[in-house]
Amino acid sequence: MIGLVLAAAGSGSRFGSDTPKQFIPFEGKPLYLHALERFSSFFEVAVLVLPEGWKERVENQVGSLSYRDRLFLEIGGPRRQDSVYQGLNRLGEDIEMVLVHDAARPFTSSELIAAVIEQTRQHEACVPVVPVADTLKEVSDGRIVRTLDRKGLSLVQTPQGFEINLLKRAFQQAIQDGFYGTDEAALVERLGSPVHVVAGERSNLKVTCKGDL
Template structure:
């Protein structure tokens, strides 16, 4: 089984409120993007990685990959206007021989090899899978500042990445989305939209996405506990 990962690291990172672009911010001295790529390299199932970055950041990304000895990144793609466009650009660089494609956020550095491998195994079995965690808060549906409905917490999961798919299924979902003008914030939603079921694999609350300055503080705390 040939598994290829697409790592999406082309966002603007505007909520981080720093002059340094988010993928290159350091967590305990190591760039965020490097930590994420190292996490994927620990999975023996992933054969290669396609890295999607902003075109103007390509040279910096390649420099870091050389500096830190990242071996599995062998192809690059330019980021698009939105995340969905970036993934689609990455798909164009995935070898036709790939059986499964894993999509992962470049800003999730704490995913484990076990989590990655369990998502891959689930996708190999049923075609599409995502990692996620049961929500801990009470979730309310709100309109114009007023609660419309309190949703049953026992049925709700916060969906993360990695997400894994049979290659042809993911390609088909993106092609259909382009034709229909469908937009989504993650690939699992696109696959759901085509009518294909997506399995949820329970993961860890540590698999946070670094989005705000507060997330960076939490990431530093995680690393310090590991030292």
């Protein structure tokens, strides 16, 4: 069985709005709903992790969804890692695989989701990546320090897929060590477990500013 943790607890401060970006309306519904609906045919259970003060409003928005009985709402923690861990622990014992996805990525294709699931079944951990296309510079004090070699570098996207017990062990080790990573794959990497990749999609962007819409 597949579970989804949809990370929607961020403040979205870079978006330049009083409303967190994942709740901004786009084509008639908030971004997080676009993201959630992309996964609705894949998960048995989903946990939507929310910022403080948004649960009642979201309850009203998701009340009529056909999969409402498979969707749980959870209030997140102070950081993304805390929030995802809370969502992970809300999934039932029957869940064998978990997908973690950014609520601010509303354009993920079914083909990409299926590819991540397939590779996670084979390898226990899989993330989508796209090669770095732009030139990379290290900058300090308003000046370029050096140009970095982009060969072999990729941008990591979500959904990230994991065998659920592997991800739980990774979180528990990170908590024990006081380590915070920028994504779930970083926690699994610290265990020494390989994380496989599939080709991501340029269209699977994470909405960060208003121009992305």
